[in-house]
Amino acid sequence: MEAARCRYLILLLITACRLIPEVAADIEEVSDGPSDTQGPIWLTDVPAAVDFIAASEIAVIGFFQDLERPVVSIFHSMAQHFQDVFFGMSNSSEVLAHYNITSNTICLFRLVDNEQLRIEGEDLENMDTSKLSRFIETNSLRLVTEYSPMTVLGLFNSMIERHLLLVMNKASAEYEESMSRYRQAAELFQGEILFVFVDSGKRENGKVISYFKLKESQLPALAIYQTLDDKWDTLSITEVTVEQVKGFCDGFLQGRLLREDHKSEENTPKEEL
Structure with missing residues (x-):
């Protein structure tokens, strides 16, 4: 074997995918975070996060308790680099608890095999643009x-x-x-x-x-x-x-x-x- x-x-x-327009619009309507359409979509509650993931072949979400960490700006840059991957962000305690997040974490969700991959702890602290880019590109199965x-x-x-x-x-x-x-x-x-x-x-x-x-x-x-x-x-x-x-x-x-x-x-x- x-x-x-x-x-x-x-x-x-x-290959590629596109977020369902109606769902994307609903998510942005409930968002009170960043409005930059080229940046991550702000996910303020559990339904928004669930819909966001369900509507994407590849969804990458930054769950950040501390928005001042350097990795947050790196995450923003990835959202503009990967045009066919959808990025979301949340610091909602409700959302973090729903996904069993206990510290700053980046998660990649993929529809094809219902997989959830995480970067957290020391790996996240040592994250740079090159490493995060490679993680996303390597694991983007559709x-x-x-x-x-x-x-x-x-x-x-x-x-x-x-x-x-x-x-x-x-x-x-x-x-x-x-x-x-x-x-x-x-x-x-x-x-x-x-x-x-x-x-x-x-x-x-x-x-x-x-x-x-x-x-x-x-x-x-x-x-x-x-x-x-x-x-x-x-x-x-x-x-x-x-x-x-x-x-x-x-x-x-x-x-x-x-x-x-x-x-x-x-x-x-x-x-x-």
Whole structure:
């Protein structure tokens, strides 16, 4: 199992989300804190915090008992740096108690696997812009996550052990529509399979593609991987449809491999990437 996990450290990945406009408006209406739309949204009570998290694929909240700490200004700068991540802030004792916060803490909440990651204590005291930026970028997993070396750790640490990759050229005319359908399929398997996009147009992604023994002529393709036992399968496709993605995932979950030769390949050590 360790060998499987080590091999899979190379496969992992980022896309984007938007806060539901109606919820964002409601949160800002009840806010009596900073009004800068480029800064964190001030969360004054528990309902506002709950709605804020529920409406975001990635939400980062600074729970600060002391607003004079240096990390508060660092947190503000992150809100302007990551335009596709939503930032909130609160010093409400009610909100802090609801999330079991007992000291200054930064929390990253992600929808895809219902995970909550924290920076607190000494780690928070030693936090700087570079460290916080890396923490957010590394752990920003979404319904569809685009492959990036920065997201390897976040995917590896996820409790979801099955990962589905869509391998296609991002520059292709079909990309936008394909991604829309891929995201629809991802919603059907939320919490069960992590959906990943690999841009075959990037030269540095060649090793990921060759790991699944895919050739350029076989793209676009779907590749599914199970970290627990190193089981994997692929499917070449002419277009992305929700039905096709769902059928491929359902088959894998039921133990059916489309390519029988994978069974023998699984017992053959693969070249490390």
